[in-house]
Amino acid sequence: MMRFKGTDRSMASSNSFDSQTILAGIRRWVEIETPTEVPEQVNKLTSMVADHYRDLPVTLERIAGVDGCGDHLAVRSTWGQDRPGILVLSHLDTVHPMGFIARLPFKVEGDSAFGPGIYDMKGGAYIAYHAFRELCAAPTRPPLGITHLFTSDEEIGSPTSRALIENEGRKAKYVLVTEPARDGGKIVTGRKGVGRFQVFIKGVPAHAGSRPEDGRSAVRELANVIQTLEGMNDLARGVTVNVGVVRGGTRPNVTPEEAYAEVDLRVPGTNDADEFVGKILGLTSQTPGVTVTVTGELNRPPYEKGNAGASLYEHAKTLAAELGFELVDTHTGGGSDGNFTAPHTGTLDGLGVDGKGAHTHYEQLYISSLEPRARLLYRLYQTLR
Structure with a gap:
């Protein structure tokens, strides 16, 4: 099973991408259970996420939930919103029913951290937030604005967020999806x-x-x-x-x-x-x-690896190599919100954490993947133009 190599610690003087710090943040999100069909729980986590951003240079737009689903949250950087930028897609809902955390409590065993939704996809959603926070702490702003869209209904097919995703996707130059990595850290460049x-x-x-x-x-x-x-x-x-x-x-x-x-x-x-x-x-x-x-x-719709997506993958692959790990791409049969954007905007999926057991009683992420995957998102934010 693939594990990530250490990255260049010189990139941050006090290693602001410390895996234990990131894991502590993920734990807070995981311990708020968020079944799609319990919108008040999803909204509770959405409120926590919004609070995390309030001291950053962003605007927040909360879109009220409909048809029994929770709210969606759009976080937009205050820079770069006058032209196509980067759209980050994450969902906060999980398939696990209320009370499942009693069966699968947050725990750490070796390199694995367990919990409902920790792999699919609260870990990925959190590292994208963490990378953005570190980006805001840097002395200069990157060339492109960033919009991070947190949705509440992906696990049931995104019926109330699809139009929002497609609208934001058409306005973006690039789309980054924080669904979990596949097969030992592979990035996703195509879905059925x-x-x-x-x-x-x-x-x-x-x-x-x-x-x-x-x-x-x-x-x-x-x-x-x-x-x-x-x-x-x-x-x-x-x-x-x-x-x-x-x-x-x-x-x-x-x-x-x-x-x-x-x-x-x-x-x-x-x-x-x-x-x-x-x-x-x-x-x-x-x-x-x-x-x-x-x-x-x-x-x-099918998410096919077009020219824009292939170019985006090659750029990410180069960045990963600089960080000390190999980024391999794959095609998967599972759908995601990236299916809605890939037909018209360069989309890269599977940028979340590595692990296994999505939707199961043993769902887990690999702690060794947190720092390199968060750094990769940070470098994508910095370098896409």
Whole structure:
């Protein structure tokens, strides 16, 4: 497993990127539990984050939450806002339910620090803040302004923040996403597009024993639909279709009138998205008297490694080498808010902490990754122009 080499301590006289100092800050964020569906908890952390910035040269804009989600927070440097600059994307919500911290309390074992959301992605959000604070302490301002957007709903697909992310992304010259690193510290330069669909099937009920000929089974038709959907998987092309939720029927002696399924689609490119979204939305019944209705859409477009993203990665790779570690890029099937900005703005993802166990009972970050990853963000803030 990869661990980071030490960095050049001469870059800061008292090492303001000390990993234990950074970890103490991350702990405060982790110990405020923030399930997406508990907006008052997310807002509690949002208030703490806003307080961290109040003595810095920034303006704060808090966007009230809607549809059961928490508030979003936009932090803008007072310099460089008159032209396209750097947008940093972080989310404060986690998948872990309230009370999970009793099962996964903050603790340190060797090089690992544990806690709900510590890897995905409170660690990454915090080191981006820490790097910005150190930037503000430097004697000169960098060429570009910085906007750090903290959102509250990424873990459920960013339904209330997507428009805000896309608007800020179109205004930016570069986008840096603090999702966790992959596979031992790899940066993310591509993600699959993500689609979510609901399948509703309507049949005809009947007594399954005395009048089976009168019935038209919605569950039987659901089996046909599942076979069709599973047949769309094409691992060679990087296309995956997963029927993750199914339900139907009422009683064992009643021909089921209704059935339902939820479907996840992952596609590597725009052409694949157009093809498979069309196929899924175009599903029809194979049984007379039974209807199949499909709703849904591609809720995260494919994040493809375009020229701007490739150039941004090469710059980050050079900076990492100067700091003493190798930065390798990868493509992943998981979606992020970077999917919304990559189609039109150079985007670099996976800039958060290294670790493992996102969304699990053993979620952890590697303490050795804190200083180099924070320094990399600091140098990106300093040098992008």
